[in-house]
Amino acid sequence: MIHFSQLRQYLPTFEQSWQQPLDEQARDYVAYYGIDFDHRFEHITQSIGRFSSGEFDLVYQGFITDVSAPTCIVVHGYYDHSALYKHLVEWCLQQGLNVVLFDLPGHGLSSGEVANIHSFSCYIDALHRLRLLVEDKVEGPVYLFGQSTGGAAVMTYLLENPGIADKAVLMAPLIRPHAWATKRWGHWLLKRSVSDLQRTFTLNSHDQEFLDFLSHQDPLQCRKQPLEWITSMARWIERFKKLPLSEQRVLVLQGTGDFTVDWRHNLPVVRSKFPRAKIQTIEAMRHHVVCESEFYRRQVFSAIERYLIIRQ
Numbered sequence: 001m002i003h004f005s006q007l008r009q010y011l012p013t014f015e016q017s018w019q020q021p022l023d024e025q026a027r028d029y030v031a032y033y034g035i036d037f038d039h040r041f042e043h044i045t046q047s048i049g050r051f052s053s054g055e056f057d058l059v060y061q062g063f064i065t066d067v068s069a070p071t072c073i074v075v076h077g078y079y080d081h082s083a084l085y086k087h088l089v090e091w092c093l094q095q096g097l098n099v100v101l102f103d104l105p106g107h108g109l110s111s112g113e114v115a116n117i118h119s120f121s122c123y124i125d126a127l128h129r130l131r132l133l134v135e136d137k138v139e140g141p142v143y144l145f146g147q148s149t150g151g152a153a154v155m156t157y158l159l160e161n162p163g164i165a166d167k168a169v170l171m172a173p174l175i176r177p178h179a180w181a182t183k184r185w186g187h188w189l190l191k192r193s194v195s196d197l198q199r200t201f202t203l204n205s206h207d208q209e210f211l212d213f214l215s216h217q218d219p220l221q222c223r224k225q226p227l228e229w230i231t232s233m234a235r236w237i238e239r240f241k242k243l244p245l246s247e248q249r250v251l252v253l254q255g256t257g258d259f260t261v262d263w264r265h266n267l268p269v270v271r272s273k274f275p276r277a278k279i280q281t282i283e284a285m286r287h288h289v290v291c292e293s294e295f296y297r298r299q300v301f302s303a304i305e306r307y308l309i310i311r312q
Contacts (some may be wrong), residue, residue, distance in 0.1 A: 003219050004029050008050060008059050008084060008109045014133050017049025019064055033083035035062055041093050051133060053126040055171050059109035060102040060130060063089055068139045070166070071098040072309075074148030075127055076230075077288070078174075079115060080201070081219025088145070088290040091301050094310075097143075100134050102126065104150070108220050114201075116226035120236035123153040124160075131164070141166035143308065147289060148174045152236065158250070159243040159273060169252045169304055171289035175266035176237055178259050184234065197225040204260055204287040205298065240273075249276045251307040253300055255285025255292075263275075278307060 010025055011017065022030065022038075026048050030036040038046035061082055064071075066214045072092050076082055082101035092099045104282045105112035105122050117123065127144075135142060146154030158168055177183060196235030199222060201215045212222055252270055254263050269280055280303050285296045292300070 003304075004032075004109065005219070008057060008111065009049045011048060011059060011109075014049050014051040014060065017029075017047045018062065018137055019045045020047055021046060022046060024052075031085070031298070033086065035061075035083055035089060037089060037093055041065075044093060045297055050204065053105075054122060054128040055112075056077070056105040056122065057111040058102055058105065058126055058127065060100060063093060064100040064138075065093060065096055065098055066140075067098075067137065069096055069098050069101060070140045070143055071134060071138045072143045072145055073127070073131060073134060074099065074101040074145040075123070075153050076101070076104065076107070077148030077150050078173075079107070080150075080223055081145065082221070083108065084214075084218075084291060088296055089248050093302075095305070098138060098140070100130065102130050104153075107222075108192060115222040115224065116229050117232050118228065119232055119288075120152065120156070120239075123149070124157050127153055128161075129158055144168040145171065146173065146286065147171045152240070153252075155270070155273065156236075156240060156243065158248055159240075159246050162246060165248075167308060168248065170250055170252045170270065171300075172254055172261055172263065172287050173266065173270060174233075174254065174261050175240065175269045176262050177233075178262050180262055180265075183230070194227065196227060199223050199225050202260065204258075206286060206293040207291060208268040210288070210291050217218065222267045235288070243273065245273050245275060247276055249278065250272060250274050251303065252277050252279040253282065253289050253303060255280065255282050255289065255296070258287040259285035 007029055038044045045064045051058055081103045089099050103110035106114050106116050142165055144154045151170040154168055203212055271277055282299050285292055289300055
């Protein structure tokens with residue numbers, strides 16, 4: 001299997017890489033994941049580089065159509081990395097939107113203990129740092145997209161910084177995971193004797209090709225579940241409960257076939273924090289919203305288009 005884990009150390013900084021051509025090593029990476037969009041779209045500048053956030057050395061990817069167009073900053077979910085979001089990137093580029101993604105600490109090409117974090121604040125700080133860097137380079141509005149754990153980071157960021165983003169799309173946002181009561185009890189019993197568990201790859205999409213790729217062909221996938229991450233999530237849940245509500249209009253996309261997050265509990269909580277939210281449930285859609293099969297992706301992108309009002 002091909003490996004990309006050492007690519008980060010060869011990448012230029014954000015300032016050096018912004019709107020600069022990809023080198024040969026980066027070319028291999030984007031080709032492997034099918035995100036070499038500068039070869040498929042005219043007038044697209046694709047870049048990849050590093051930026052710092054606290055103790056972490058993080059990797060971003062940029063797909064720029066026009067610096068005056070809206071820019072979508074995407075925060076991926078737990079176990080994910082930005083190269084998996086090719087369908088979302090492609091759709092955004094087709095709409096004339098810029099896209100900037102980054103790998104969270106401990107994920108993908110970024111530094112940090114694999115799939116672990118001592119505080120969800122590190123995720124939120126990383127989003128803040130990248131937003132500042134991006135807003136210094138683009139002229140249009142900034143939209144935030146968050147999948148699952150990325151949605152938790154985006155929601156927290158919005159609630160703690162009113163008016164920080166023009167629009168936000170929350171995709172299967174995490175408040176608490178499915179079967180949280182059982183997981184919390186098991187976590188309490190296990191954490192004194194083990195530090196991590198074996199990861200189980202779940203049916204979080206109807207796209208079987210995507211699921212097979214995650215399980216057998218993605219060299220950046222983690223194979224364990226650190227128990228400290230669950231502790232950090234539990235602390236974040238208590239923090240989130242205390243945050244004030246927001247009048248921002250956000251779009252929430254949630255599948256009823258999702259057994260990764262406890263969406264029946266989560267959606268009312270999201271509504272309590274964002275009373276003006278547009279919440280759209282999609283029947284039978286699973287957890288990985290923009291990595292679903294085409295049938296569900298069409299519904300997802302149609303809802304996003306209506307929310308962003310791309311076409312008048």
